[in-house]
Amino acid sequence: DSGVTQTPKHLITATGQRVTLRCSPRSGDLSVYWYQQSLDQGLQFLIQYYNGEERAKGNILERFSAQQFPDLHSELNLSSLELGDSALYFCASSATATPGQGSYGYTFGSGTRLTVV
C-alpha cells in the first residue's frame, strides 16, 4: 500500500456520461498530480494541485476538470465521455510543490481503470 488511495478501482460507463474519480494523497503530502495512461502510451500529465491551488496544467481537455479540497483530497471530473477517454487514470502525491525537490519522486496510487462503452 503506497498510501495514496484512489477510488473507484474500476469504472465502466457509456459515452456522453460524466464520472468523478477520487484521490486521497499520502499523509503529509500537499501536492496531488493526475495522469492519464492509455494502452501502449506513456503517462500523460493532466494537472497538479498544491495545497488547494492549481499549480501546473498539462494537456487536460476542456471536458475534464479537477479540484483539491481543504482536506487535500482531490477529484477529477470527466464529462461528455468518449471512447478514447478509456484509460488508466493515476493520481500521485508528493510533499512539495516542485517535482524532484528533496530528490523524492511521486508516490502513485493504484489507479482507476475507466472503460467507456
Add this chain to the structure above:
Amino acid sequence: GQNIDQPTEMTATEGAIVQINCTYQTSGFNGLFWYQQHAGEAPTFLSYNVLDGLEEKGRFSSFLSRSKGYSYLLLKELQMKDSASYLCAAVTGGFKTIFGAGTRLFVKA
C-alpha cells in the same frame, strides 16, 4: 516541443547487466526521474538525477548528462522480477513532469 525517447522493448538474460537509454528535449530542465511499472500496476520511484553523473542505488544506477540531454538506467544482476516497463521522465523548466512511453524489459532465464 517537448520529447522523450526511449527504446520500446529490450530483452536480457537473468544475471546479466542491461542499460536502458533515454534522450530528452524539454523547455528548460529541472531533473530526470526513472520509474518502474509492472503491468497493470502503479509506477514506483527508482531514481532522480539533477546533476551530471552517476547515482548508484543497489543493483540500479542512473546516469545523467545535461549537456547531451541523455540519461540511462543500469540494472545489474538481473532477476526475473525485473521484467517490467521502465519510465524515463523529465522535469521541465515549468516544473511539469513529462514521461516517456516506457521501455518494456523482458528478463529470460
